[in-house]
Amino acid sequence: MDIKQIPLNDLHVKLGAKMVPFAGFNMPVRYSSDIEEHMTVRNGVGVFDVSHMGEFTVKGPKALDLIQRVTSNDASKLADGQAQYSCLPNDKGGVVDDLIVYKIKDEDYLLVVNAGNIDKDWNWISQHNTQGAELKNISDNICLFAVQGPKAVSTLQKLTKTDLSSIKYYHFAVGEFAGVPDVIMSNTGYTGAGGFEIYVHKNHAEKIWHAIFDAGKEFDIKPIGLGARDTLRLEMGFCLYGNDIDDTTSPLEAGLGWITKFTKDFTNATNIKKQKDEGVKKKLVGFKMVDKGIPRHDYLIKDATGNTIGKVTSGTMSPMLGIGIGLGYVTTELSSPGSEVFIDVRGRSLKAEVCKPPFV
Amino acid sequence: MNIPSDLKYTKDHEWVKLNGNTAIVGITDFAQGELGDIVYIDINTVGQEVNQHDVFGTVEAVKTVSDLYMPVSGKVLEVNSVLDGSPEKVNADPYGEGWMVKVEVKNAADVNGLLTADQYKELIGK
Numbered sequence: 001m002d003i004k005q006i007p008l009n010d011l012h013v014k015l016g017a018k019m020v021p022f023a024g025f026n027m028p029v030r031y032s033s034d035i036e037e038h039m040t041v042r043n044g045v046g047v048f049d050v051s052h053m054g055e056f057t058v059k060g061p062k063a064l065d066l067i068q069r070v071t072s073n074d075a076s077k078l079a080d081g082q083a084q085y086s087c088l089p090n091d092k093g094g095v096v097d098d099l100i101v102y103k104i105k106d107e108d109y110l111l112v113v114n115a116g117n118i119d120k121d122w123n124w125i126s127q128h129n130t131q132g133a134e135l136k137n138i139s140d141n142i143c144l145f146a147v148q149g150p151k152a153v154s155t156l157q158k159l160t161k162t163d164l165s166s167i168k169y170y171h172f173a174v175g176e177f178a179g180v181p182d183v184i185m186s187n188t189g190y191t192g193a194g195g196f197e198i199y200v201h202k203n204h205a206e207k208i209w210h211a212i213f214d215a216g217k218e219f220d221i222k223p224i225g226l227g228a229r230d231t232l233r234l235e236m237g238f239c240l241y242g243n244d245i246d247d248t249t250s251p252l253e254a255g256l257g258w259i260t261k262f263t264k265d266f267t268n269a270t271n272i273k274k275q276k277d278e279g280v281k282k283k284l285v286g287f288k289m290v291d292k293g294i295p296r297h298d299y300l301i302k303d304a305t306g307n308t309i310g311k312v313t314s315g316t317m318s319p320m321l322g323i324g325i326g327l328g329y330v331t332t333e334l335s336s337p338g339s340e341v342f343i344d345v346r347g348r349s350l351k352a353e354v355c356k357p358p359f360v
Numbered sequence: 361m362n363i364p365s366d367l368k369y370t371k372d373h374e375w376v377k378l379n380g381n382t383a384i385v386g387i388t389d390f391a392q393g394e395l396g397d398i399v400y401i402d403i404n405t406v407g408q409e410v411n412q413h414d415v416f417g418t419v420e421a422v423k424t425v426s427d428l429y430m431p432v433s434g435k436v437l438e439v440n441s442v443l444d445g446s447p448e449k450v451n452a453d454p455y456g457e458g459w460m461v462k463v464e465v466k467n468a469a470d471v472n473g474l475l476t477a478d479q480y481k482e483l484i485g486k
Contacts (some may be wrong), residue, residue, distance in 0.1 A: 033451075034422040035397045037484075118435050227396060294400060294420050317399045317422055346402075346418065 006051040007143055007202040008209060015223055022226060025052040025114030028188060030225040037228035038319040039296075041193045042360075045151035045216050046224035051143040051205070052115035056122065062131040063107050070128050071101060071273075072251055074261040078103035083170045083188060086259050087251055088124060089267045093275075094247040095254070096237060097121050100188065102172060110184075110199075112144075114241045128267070143205035145198045149220035152195030158215040160185065164196065168300050178211035180204040190229060192236035192358060231316050234325060237286045237357020243297060244313040245282055252276055253329065254284045273293075282310060283335040286357035289324035291350035293343065300344040301328050308336055312343060320360045330354070361486045362389040364455055368431065368471045369381070369415075369480035375455065376431035378471055383432055386459040387419065390484045395421035395477065398450045401443045403461060405436045412470050416461060419450070432470035433462040 002023045006012075013019060017028035027291055028049065031037065035328030040046045058067060067075045073086035082103055088096035097117040100109040113121045122137055129135055147156055153164050162185060167173055172186035177198065184199035200208050213221055230240070239245050245254045252260065253277055260271050289295065300308050315326030324353040326343070339354040367375040373391035378383045392398060403417030410416045412433040419426050440459050442449055450458035475483060 029423075030396055033397050035399075231422060292400070293402075294425065296425055317420070319422065 006049060007205050008051070008093070009356060010050055011206065011209065012049065015175070017225060018276070019292075023114065025115055026080045027052060028223065028225045031223050032164070032228045034225070034227040034231060035319045037222065037224045038219075040222045041116070041188045041224055041228060041232055042320065043150065045147065045149035045155050045195070045207070045219050046228075047212060047216075047319055048146040048148065048224050049143070049209070049230055050146055050229075051202070053144050054113040054115055054118035054121065054137070054139040055142045055199070056111040056113065056125065056138045057138055058109040058111060059134040059136075060107055060134040061111050062296060065108055065131055066133040066135070067111070067123070067130050068100060068264050069123055069266055071099070072261065072266055072315045073098075073101070073258070073259040074252075074264055075101050075103070075109070080105045081171055081173060083172055083186060084259070085170070086132050087245070087256060088121065089251060089269075090124075090247060091268050093250050093271060095241075095245050095249060095251055096124050096232075096247065098241050098245060102184070104174065104185070112360055115354050116242060121337060121358070139355075141202055143200050143202050145200070146189055146191070147193035147198060147210065148189045148191040148193065148224075149193045150214070151221075151250065151264065152193075154194055155212065155216040155219060159211055163168060178208050180208060183208070190238055191232040192238075192360075193232065227291070231319055232314050234327070235318055235320055235358060235360045237327065237359065239327070240314060249284075249329075250275060250280065253280045253282055258294045258344065281332055281333070282329045283332055284313070284327055284329050285335050285354045286325070286327055286354045286356050286359060287320070287341060287343075288318075288359060289343070289350060289352050291352070293327035293345040293348070293350040294324040295328070295345065295352070301330055302349060304340060304342065305350070306342075309341065318359055324352075325359050326352075327357075362455065362479075363477045363481050363483075363486070365477040367455070367477065368393075368474035369477070370429055370431045370474060371483060372429040374429055374431050376471065376474065378432075378465065378468060381465050381468070382437065383434065384459050384467050385461050386433055386454055387428070388428060388480070389454050390452045390486070392451045392458070395419065395424060395426060398421045398447045401439070401450070401460065403436075403439045403449050406439055407436065409433070415454050428460065430463070431474055432463065432468075433466040435466075436453045436461050438462040439462050
């Protein structure tokens with residue numbers, strides 16, 4: 001497969017980023033140090049260029065109907081300028097993708113999906129678009145900058161008349177930003193550090209990038225790579241598609257019951273409801289290492305007698321805590337916080353404790 | 361990129377410095393840069409004989425874990441204890457304070473099969 005470039009690729013190279021292929025794109029994984037970048041976002045402000053993410057517009061009288069049928073959360077509850085985390089269940093019990101649904105206004109929605117799933121999601125949603133909603137893939141035209149950290153709002157407020165502090169979490173505004181019209185300013189992110197995500201047409205992206213860095217200079221704003229993005233999201237216990245959820249994991253097992261609404265019909269709702277009533281046999285949990293060691297994707301999770309009870313789906317050293325943390329599926333019996341489990345770290349059984357994220 | 365000319369290198373990015381019948385082993389500047397922030401050095405082979413090219417431990421970065429391969433056959437005499445509390449020394453000074461193990465070398469001729477600085481430079485395309 002050809003590796004695609006994001007529009008500001010050359011700028012990141014110039015900034016000293018180490019570029020690696022991720023989800024079909026060459027992406028900045030690190031500019032200086034993962035830990036330093038992680039701390040910049042927790043304590044100050046940093047900017048991720050996540051322009052690899054996919055964006056679909058869904059418009060017209062049948063837009064909401066299509067979204068309701070393919071997603072698990074209830075998009076009819078959205079007010080104008082509100083967003084919601086959701087997922088696309090498949091018909092085999094798993095998840096096609098997780099996504100954010102933005103309601104611009106009636107009959108005008110934006111779906112933001114994972115870069116690695118753009119084609120799969122497009123085919124899936126198109127296949128269910130039997131009523132003629134106007135569906136358009138605008139991924140190649142949109143740049144997305146996640147400006148995250150406690151100093152993000154002070155940075156961004158200098159660039160817009162829109163009162164950012166009045167925009168609540170998972171709400172957004174469309175307006176002029178850094179002299180560019182029709183920019184989406186969304187109080188969302190994947191870090192738990194606060195801040196906004198800025199969606200802009202690629203033709204204005206470089207201008208906006210520089211405006212954000214000028215505005216953030218007094219806060220020592222820095223570019224942040226995907227490495228720190230992963231440790232930041234993991235400290236919050238946020239799922240990563242392809243690791244913690246995939247085509248085979250049930251939304252209920254993944255702890256996504258809160259975005260699975262049986263008040264409406266959607267793909268595979270009957271089976272998922274049945275699973276809810278019967279109870280799931282395994283659950284995605286957070287855990288932190290008691291013994292010294294770092295859990296990694298695919299390491300086995302065992303009980304005290306050495307029986308395998310699941311697998312690590314994401315793991316890292318937490319830069320904030322200085323210990324290993326992770327997410328993984330375990331049997332329901334050992335899924336409650338405080339349960340003692342063991343992670344098989346290259347043949348050694350290291351003690352860990354189940355806990356409820358966020359870790360920090 | 362720092363690639364000292366007085367060291368020998370493996371294709372797996374370890375360096376070795378021979379000193380009589382002992383040797384010091386670490387990972388290269390290139391390796392630490394690729395790994396990113398190193399947070400844990402896991403070496404449990406002290407006192408053991410390890411054959412050339414066999415694993416003698418692992419190095420854990422924030423994002424990844426990588427095996428460490430022995431450049432020369434020998435007995436692991438010592439692990440750099442500084443790395444226990446300050447694994448970041450491997451990032452800061454991979455050929456100095458960030459050395460990893462001291463080895464009693466079994467056969468000094470092992471180093472003849474290793475890469476010179478120039479050959480290693482070519483390997484990593486620098």
